[in-house]
Every structure is written in structure tokens, then in C-alpha cells.
Amino acid sequence: MSEEASGKRRGHGGRAAAPGADQTPPRATLRDLLAILGPYRGQLALATAVAAGAILAVVAVPLLVGKGVDEIQDGDEAGILRAALAIGAVGLIGSLSQAARQLLAGRLGLRVVYDLRQRYYAHLQDLDLETIGSLPTGQLVSRGTVDLRPIRFFLGAGIPSLAQDVGSILLAALVMFTLDADLAALTLAPVPVLVVAILLYDRAATPRLAEVRQRIGELARIAQENIVGVRLVKAFSRERIESKRFRSSAAEMLASALTATRIEARFTPTLAAIPSLGLLVVLLYGGHQAIDGEISVGEFTSFFTYALLLIGPAATIAYWMTMVQQAIASTDRIAEILERRPRIASAPGSTPVPRRAEVSFRDVRAGHRGHLALEGIELEIHPRRAVAVVGASGSGKSTLLGLINRLHDPRSGSVEFGGRPATELDLTSLRRSVAVAADDDFLFSGTVGENIAFGRPTASEEEI
Secondary structure: OOOOHHHHHOOOOOOOOOOOOOOOOOOOOOOHHOOHHHHHHHHHHHHHHHHHHHHHHHHHHHHHHHHHHHHHOOOOHHHHHHHHHHHHHHHHOOOOOOOHHHHHHHHHHHHHHHHHHHHHHHHHHHOHHHHOOOHHHHHHHHOOOOOOHHHHHHHOOOOOOHHHHHHHHHHHHHHHHHHHHHHHHHOOOHHHHHHHHHHHHHHHHHHHHHHHHHHHHHHHHHHHHHHHHHHHHOOOOOHHHHHOOOOHHHHHHHHHHHHHHHHHHHHHHHHEEEEEHHHHHHHHHHHHHHHHHOOOOOHHHHHHHHHHHHHHHHHHHHHHHHHHHHHHEEEEEEEEHHHOOOOOOOOOOOEEOOOOOEEEEEEEEEEOEEEEEEEEEEEEEOOOOOOOOOOOOOOOHHHHHHHHHOOOOOOEEEEOOOOEEEHHEEEEHHHHOOOOOOOOOOOOOHHHHHHHHHOOOOOOOOOO
């Protein structure tokens, strides 16, 4: 995300809105979305440049068709053949350019999402436990999967396609004004109306599309909780209750999606129909010009073909306006996570953990989410000594051990290694120096041996 955009977000109270907040309009902009393409400018330029062949084909074909019609009226068979061959050659160039553009754009979209996905999940690994615990798992998964699709679709296929369509309209307009300025002005008169309609659609669709993305994340959260907690669900006979909760969330998502669909259904036909007004103008005004001999039948045919061909690009631009709003909403949801800074990280100039250092707790107070689990802890653990920490469930044993490898930091006091505060030590070195035997039953996908060696994947079979 751009620095300017990041600054804007931090300006709203210094923190992003909670992922569970509903109906929050996206704070991301088109500029934030395009900023993702920074490292891929060369690939994007190549995909856009290749589209030039398709643009020339769109603009050249109506001229050649008009030329062919004039040759037919003149009875010039050789001229008809030349026009036909030229149309075939231009069509071939346009088809090859279109295929090359789609290939390059598809590869660009896949590469962008691949890198963004790696960045997203690497950032999740860097966040501290308290921050991760405050975010619904389903929302995190949804943002790293579902929300990446519209970004890939727009940045990969959308931008080169938009460039081709806009280039086709502009170049065709130039040729039309060269042929007949008055008729060209009348033919292109609906364009400002199209721009206004697109802006109105943008205002109406943006918050609804953001809400749909939010509902998808909520649905994913409920599904994830029920799958992971299936034993508890069955143990307490909550199957029907949880099914009802899922149905309720799915119904909310459906309602949001239907609202967005109604907006799209209301605007899309309008956006597609406006360019068709150009056909009406060409037929009425241009037809009279051709009858009066002010333009040739071939020129009238060229104008009519231009107006007909430009309906496609204009409708496609309207379609991509829909897609860009979805991509911006997804960008905002991903940026909200990427802008969260880990509260626990290695400080600049941090050093490795001293070998065989004593571990000291100095008047430590610690807890989670407003609950104070430890207070006034003074403890010395000398090298080569064993210390047992005993207490009732919830007395703070896990909290105390988590302070040693900085899964969380104390609210006050300090934890020291060889007299050096843990906050001054390299975090990776610290955690690699601490062996942990967890008391929960979570297993990663893989073999039992791989789970045993999770902290040291290079361990031999004998060591496992």
C-alpha cells in the first residue's frame, strides 16, 4: 500500500476498524490498488503495449469495410479483393495481439496474487499472539483466499483490457472526427452520459460490495469454528443451534449479495445501452447525409461500423467498473491486516541469547486482554538447574513460561537472560534457545515424526 494511503488510515483514530465491523465502507482507493503493481510495472507495460495490435485492428476494420463498399459501388473487383485481403490481415494481427495480451495479463495476475499471498501469510506469522487472537480465524482465511481473487482478476486481466478498450474508443473517435466532425460529435454525444452513469454506479455499489466481502468472512469464521470445535458441538448437542447460526449468517450474506446484484442489474443495462444511442444517430443523421450525397455510402458504412464496434468496448469498460470496486474492497480488507504492526519483534541492534545464561524475573506483572495473571514475580533460574512451576489451572503457569520465549511481554518489570532484558535480544535466537513441550493436542498435517520434529525439522530419525 502507498505511504499516503497508510497515513490516511492511521489518521482515523490511529487504528484500523475491527475486522468484525459490519457495513464499513472501504477506505482503500484505486491508487492503493494500483500501488500493488509497483514491482510489476514492466510486465504491465508489455501486456498493455501488446494490446496496441488489437486496438489498430478495431480501428482499421471499419475503414476497410467502408473502402470495400465504395469499391463495390464502383465495380472495382481488384479493389474489393485488396480490401478483403487487408481486412483478413488486420483481423489476424488483432487476434494474435489479443491472444498475447491475455497470456501476458493472465501471468501478471497470477504472479501478483502469488506474491501478495506470500506477503500476507508471512505477515500473519510475524504478528504476536494477542493480535492474532483478537482476529477471527475465518476472517483471516477469507482475506487470504477469497479476497485475492478480484484483485488478481482486475490487476491481471482488467487493466490491459481497459487500456485496450479506452485506446480503441479514443483512436476511433480521432478517425471519426477526421472523416466527418459533425457526425462524429453526434455519434459520441452519449459518452458524457456514460461517464455520469459510471460515477453514480460507483457511489451506489462501493459500500454494498464491501459489505458482501465482510459477510463472506463472517460465514467462513463460523464454519471454521464449527469444524475445529466439532467435538464440543457434539458433546453438548449443539448441532441444530450451530446449523441455525450458520444459516443465519448465510442468509445475511445472501441478503447483502442480492442487494449488490440489484444495484448491478439496475445500472449494467443502462451502461450498456447508452453507447447504442450512437447507432441511432448514425442511422438517422448519417443516413440522410449519404442520401444527399454529403458522404459516400462507404463512409456511412464506416461510421455505422464504428458505432457498432464501440458498443463492445463501452460495455466492457462498464463491466470493469464493477470489478474494480470489488478489487478495491478486497484491497482494503487485506491492507487492514498488513498495516497491523507486531507488538513483539526484535529491536534494532538486538543480540543473540547468551549461552548458559541465568533467567531472571524482576518484579514482573503480566496478563492477557485486561486479566492480570501474574503480579510481583521474582524468580531466578540458574544454568543447569531444574525449576518446577506448580499451580492450579488458570494460576498463570503458561503465562509465566510464555514470558521466557516472548510469546508475550510483561506489563511491567522485566525478564532477563544473563542480565540482559529479553527485549534487547534477537527474537529468533531467543525462541530457538527455548524448547517447548505443549500440553494441547493440536497436530499439523503430516506424520507423527514430523510433528515431533516441528521445532527442528533437521532432526534425525534417531533423535525423534
